[in-house]
Amino acid sequence: MMRNFNAEGLSVTAVKEVEEDHDEVCDGVDSPAGELLEKLQSPSADVREFACASISRLVQQSQTIPGFLQRDAVRRLGPLLLDRSLAVRETATGALRNLSACGGHEVCEDMVKQDVMTPLTALLRECCAGFETNDALSLKGQKNTVEDVANEAVNLLWNLCWSVNLLSYKSLLPLSLAHCLHTVTEDNAELLCSMNNAVLGTLESVLRSSQADMAHTLLRTLAAGSVWNLKSSLPTARQAQTLNALMATLSQCLELDAGTLIPQLRQAEVARSATASEAGNMEDHQAAAGNTAVEEMDEEEGVEPRTNGKATKIDKDFSDLLGKEELREATALLTAQQTSLEIIVNMCCSDDPSDDEWEEASSSDESEMCPDGLSEGNTSLLSPLCLSAEVHGALINHNIPEKVLKKTQFPSSEAMDVCRHNPTWKMLIKKMHRVQYRALTCLHNMLSTMDAESLGGAAALQAVAQHLSTLVFSPPDIPKEEEFLEAVTGAMRSLLQIIAYMKIPQCMTPQQLMSLSEAATCCDVVSVRVNALAILGITGSTLAQEKRTAETLQMIGNALLQVATKDANLVVCGEALDALFDVFADGDEAERAAENINLLSALKALQPVFKAKIRKEGKGKYSPEQLCVLDNIKVNLRRFIGYLETVVKK
Numbered sequence: 001m002m003r004n005f006n007a008e009g010l011s012v013t014a015v016k017e018v019e020e021d022h023d024e025v026c027d028g029v030d031s032p033a034g035e036l037l038e039k040l041q042s043p044s045a046d047v048r049e050f051a052c053a054s055i056s057r058l059v060q061q062s063q064t065i066p067g068f069l070q071r072d073a074v075r076r077l078g079p080l081l082l083d084r085s086l087a088v089r090e091t092a093t094g095a096l097r098n099l100s101a102c103g104g105h106e107v108c109e110d111m112v113k114q115d116v117m118t119p120l121t122a123l124l125r126e127c128c129a130g131f132e133t134n135d136a137l138s139l140k141g142q143k144n145t146v147e148d149v150a151n152e153a154v155n156l157l158w159n160l161c162w163s164v165n166l167l168s169y170k171s172l173l174p175l176s177l178a179h180c181l182h183t184v185t186e187d188n189a190e191l192l193c194s195m196n197n198a199v200l201g202t203l204e205s206v207l208r209s210s211q212a213d214m215a216h217t218l219l220r221t222l223a224a225g226s227v228w229n230l231k232s233s234l235p236t237a238r239q240a241q242t243l244n245a246l247m248a249t250l251s252q253c254l255e256l257d258a259g260t261l262i263p264q265l266r267q268a269e270v271a272r273s274a275t276a277s278e279a280g281n282m283e284d285h286q287a288a289a290g291n292t293a294v295e296e297m298d299e300e301e302g303v304e305p306r307t308n309g310k311a312t313k314i315d316k317d318f319s320d321l322l323g324k325e326e327l328r329e330a331t332a333l334l335t336a337q338q339t340s341l342e343i344i345v346n347m348c349c350s351d352d353p354s355d356d357e358w359e360e361a362s363s364s365d366e367s368e369m370c371p372d373g374l375s376e377g378n379t380s381l382l383s384p385l386c387l388s389a390e391v392h393g394a395l396i397n398h399n400i401p402e403k404v405l406k407k408t409q410f411p412s413s414e415a416m417d418v419c420r421h422n423p424t425w426k427m428l429i430k431k432m433h434r435v436q437y438r439a440l441t442c443l444h445n446m447l448s449t450m451d452a453e454s455l456g457g458a459a460a461l462q463a464v465a466q467h468l469s470t471l472v473f474s475p476p477d478i479p480k481e482e483e484f485l486e487a488v489t490g491a492m493r494s495l496l497q498i499i500a501y502m503k504i505p506q507c508m509t510p511q512q513l514m515s516l517s518e519a520a521t522c523c524d525v526v527s528v529r530v531n532a533l534a535i536l537g538i539t540g541s542t543l544a545q546e547k548r549t550a551e552t553l554q555m556i557g558n559a560l561l562q563v564a565t566k567d568a569n570l571v572v573c574g575e576a577l578d579a580l581f582d583v584f585a586d587g588d589e590a591e592r593a594a595e596n597i598n599l600l601s602a603l604k605a606l607q608p609v610f611k612a613k614i615r616k617e618g619k620g621k622y623s624p625e626q627l628c629v630l631d632n633i634k635v636n637l638r639r640f641i642g643y644l645e646t647v648v649k650k
Contacts, residue, residue, distance in 0.1 A: 259412025440487035537579025
């Protein structure tokens with residue numbers, strides 16, 4: 001039977017009952033909070049929705065809030081933000097929204113302490129995806145819409161951000177909020193319609209804060225990321241000023257030298273522990289006379305016997321606490337630098353399909369790459385291009401390219417040694433490497449979207465080539481870590497393309513590039529193999545215009561043919577063929593090399609196999625964009641075979 005609901009979501013009869021219960025609360029009798037919170041566990045979605053709606057109404061009366069908080073209402077409502085019923089999601093989020101709005105600063109802080117951010121972040125991410133996951137298919141057709149849920153969720157987030165002082169609160173709560181805000185505002189235009197100007201103002205004030213500790217550095221960086229995500233909401237009059245503050249934040253963060261700071265923080269930790277130990281020894285000496293009496297008292301009261309006059313458990317907890325402060329600072333520093341680099345990567349993004357699919361449609365088209373559009377139809381300062389003139393200028397003015405290049409270096413040996421020799425600091429090793437990987441990706445994007453003169457001209461590009469060559473070829477063996485290979489081959493690919501276009505001599509020999517290609521083509525990551533093949537294609541097409549290079553071209557051609565014939569991934573096969581077209585398209589040296597490796601007969605044998613693979617595997621394994629590129633390569637293969645046949649007949 002359908003239940004009649006009033007405008008606030010409660011059944012008509014239930015409203016009277018709740019009001020009567022509330023009257024009893026005022027008279028000192030038990031609150032209805034417990035009963036309503038129990039109903040949250042009901043198997044019936046209608047009952048859960050009713051309970052949430054009732055709580056939402058009751059918490060608007062401030063005297064009822066303590067009763068709900070004492071009964072752990074936040075933790076019990078939290079899981080319902082991800083309920084299978086949209087109606088329950090909406091009313092549960094609405095209840096928390098009202099609790100945050102009516103409870104004031106202290107209640108909001110308490111809500112964040114009780115981990116409301118975890119389910120809220122998950123809910124907002126689902127809203128971003130439109131609830132399109134397989135598990136959420138059953139949500140379709142319900143009366144409540146995703147937009148209704150998202151509206152409640154965003155308003156809850158704004159309330160929390162506005163109520164918790166991001167600048168002065170001495171805990172991890174501001175960082176939790178800042179992380180959430182940064183996460184949910186990315187690629188999420190539909191949620192920005194309810195943007196709270198007060199929150200935007202708070203973010204701008206965080207950007208202009210000056211606290212030097214690493215936690216505040218991370219806080220400013222996350223605020224910068226959120227402001228970049230929310231750029232379309234910025235008033236035009238404030239855009240230039242805000243952009244400058246944002247870039248200054250990223251620049252200051254990247255200026256910090258983790259290689260120096262991490263050893264200093266570890267030394268500070270050791271010094272603090274030594275000081276605490278000395279203080280403890282002094283207390284032990286003073287308390288020695290009373291130890292026997294203390295132990296007797298402990299035994300009478302059932303407390304664990306103490307060691308050196310203190311409870312063992314307290315000693316351990318106190319020691320752990322001392323050790324965490326510097327480690328938290330080091331972690332915040334590395335997280336801030338990684339986040340800064342990721343923000344710059346997004347600023348310098350490009351229109352082409354992502355690396356996981358197909359980095360570019362064809363190596364021949366790479367010179368025509370354009371920066372990505374950000375906000376369609378918006379002609380303000382920060383649009384329509386990712387790398388607008390203003391953003392480009394701000395990157396240069398704050399020396400961002402130079403600072404990014406420094407971060408592409410391997411982590412300092414001193415910092416690595418500090419972390420290797422301390423078990424609790426070991427986890428920073430991965431974080432230091434990840435900063436390097438993000439810097440290489442950032443360099444790749446800047447090379448793809450900024451003009452050569454902005455990057456320092458021919459001399460600077462040669463220096464970058466020398467630097468990348470050192471990263472890859474200085475170690476005894478080429479590093480095989482997948483994330484490093486993906487980042488460094490992407491940067492090399494972009495750099496070699498510019499160098500080839502500008503006819504700048506390069507420092508990497510064909511033999512070095514062949515060794516890199518061999519290491520990369522053994523990698524499981526498709527984008528690494530694609531980058532390596534493109535590098536061979538760029539190198540080969542340059543060598544084809546020079547004298548006495550036929551032998552090297554044969555080596556490159558054989559390597560590309562091997563991949564085109566044997567790689568299981570059609571995307572990789574297609575890139576190998578595309579590179580072959582570039583290398584052997586023109587020139588006497590290329591013609592001689594093609595004849596020596598029997599390129600024509602090899603491609604004729606490969607052609608039907610390649611076509612059959614596309615027909616058989618294409619639709620099941622590859623995206624429409626990838627299939628479109630593969631079809632183009634199939635056509636180009638036929639044309640290229642025709643070209644080689646005319647060369648042979650000459």
